[in-house]
Amino acid sequence: MQKCIIYGGAGFIGSYIAEVLLKNNISVTIFDKKNCSKKNINHIFDNITFVEGDFNNKIDIYESSQGHDYVVHLVSSTLPADSNLNPSYDIESNLLSSLNLFDCCVKHKIKKIIFISSGGTVYGNSVKIPIKETHPTNPLTSYGIIKLTIEKYLGLYNHLYGLDYKILRFANPFGPRQNPKLNQGLIAHMLYRIKNRQPLEIWGDGKNIRDYFSVKDAARAVRLAIEDKSPNRIYNIGSGKGLSVNQVILKFRQILNLNFRVKYVPSRKFDVKRNVLDISLARKCLKWKPIENFNIELENTWKYILDNE
Ligand SMILES: NC(=O)c1ccc[n+]([C@@H]2O[C@H](COP(=O)([O-])OP(=O)(O)OC[C@H]3O[C@@H](n4cnc5c(N)ncnc54)[C@H](O)[C@@H]3O)[C@@H](O)[C@H]2O)c1
Known part of the structure; x- marks a missing residue:
């Protein structure tokens, strides 16, 4: 059985991703904060492995990622609305910790990592609607800059170490x-x-x-991204x-x-x-x-x- 660990999996989107993966016979580990609310995952708790830890703790990430085939990265310590207040914190808590996760993925020979980025913030003010993946990226928030920077590092880790990855730029799931x-x-x-x-x-x-689009549709895209063998790295996911x-x-x-x-x-x-x-690439290649x-x-x-x- 394939094994997937979802960082930030007890949250809103992660709980739906866990459901979809379980339905597709993928074994699920959810990594989330100690004392985080379990109300989103209570209904599947007996079917998953729950690992509590801190995404900013290197040992927690090293130990938890070992033994998995796939990684889904959903942790974010900031929101678009508050990230501009303290960009240094955004870099420390989101960017550096993501790089540590990628180092662990390389060490543990993870088959593929799926990163949930933000189609609502990485592009900034749109020049053309609907927005394609190739649209210029000029974020107006630190949150968007960090998402984009993490995307770029995934490209670098692929180039240097062969780490396979897919990026899903979610619009506004609800x-x-x-x-x-x-x-x-x-x-x-x-x-x-x-x-x-x-x-x-x-x-x-x-x-x-x-x-705006349903969180259930968002979660399905993650399963398809895990299976995707196309050369595409980035998909817009929305309505x-x-x-x-x-x-x-x-x-x-x-x-x-x-x-x-x-x-x-x-x-x-x-x-x-x-x-x-513009979701035509996901329609065509992710099906x-x-x-x-x-x-x-x-x-x-x-x-x-x-x-x-
Ligand atoms: N919700 C949206 O509208 C939206 C849109 C686009 C992208 N995203 C991205 O999707 C991801 C998930 O969003 P969500 O709405 O499910 O958020 P959420 O807050 O519901 O879930 C995030 C989870 O991460 C956990 N977490 C946070 N910091 C942690 C840490 N240091 N250690 C361990 N766990 C930690 C939280 O406890 C929470 O359970 C985020 O990266 C977000 O940026 C969300």
Whole structure:
């Protein structure tokens, strides 16, 4: 049986990746922080191996990565919204620790590493929509710069040591289990505010466009990337369609029948205006496409927030 370790696997996206891999008969180890919440993985806990540790601790990474065929790297200590406050911390906690992980992958002869990058931040303001993988990359956040730098180091480690890798640049995955208290994941965050009868705060005029897609579709792409034998290294993964913030909140009213107040506040410097990914490369070469219905996933997310958060 093939073995995969998922760093950051107890989180939102990792829990879905673990489910998909288990269904495909891949043995799963989840590495996450000591005392991290297990609520996302309780339902599969008996079927996985859980390793607690710190991604910033070299010994933890050396020991945990040994004996696996595949590595999925999902740990990030920063979010787009807070990363510009302390770029040095971003470098220390995300970049240096990722390089240590790659060193361990080389030492342990890992067959392939899948890195979850960010299609929403690495490109910066788009010159052309939808955005292809070859679009210029001019991130407006340290988060985006670090994701891109990690991508480049994967290229270097492949060149120097033959480390095989795939990079998935996710747009905006959403669905149940996303932490709605964070400043990432607009849909979950806004639904949580509605549940708590707080007004929605919209930065700017609400016309900023993003590419939202189901976390289940995101997780499927990881399994396909593990199997992918094509020479491609980087895939955009999203819906390929754009929705403005105003359109999203209209869906809250029309699909979920919700009532709420909206407050427009000044825009933030790091928010790009339009981000819609061109997913044709993943469609063609990964044989992946988004299949989950947006409205149904929206209802599932709302139900989850009502029951759990
Ligand atoms: N959620 C999104 O909208 C989105 C979009 C694009 C890319 N991504 C990327 O996907 C990855 C996963 O995102 P998510 O939404 O599932 O995040 P999440 O916060 O739900 O999960 C991340 C997990 O990493 C763990 N972690 C953090 N620091 C750690 C450390 N030092 N040691 C061990 N574990 C640690 C956390 O405990 C958590 O369980 C991140 O790299 C993120 O940048 C997320």
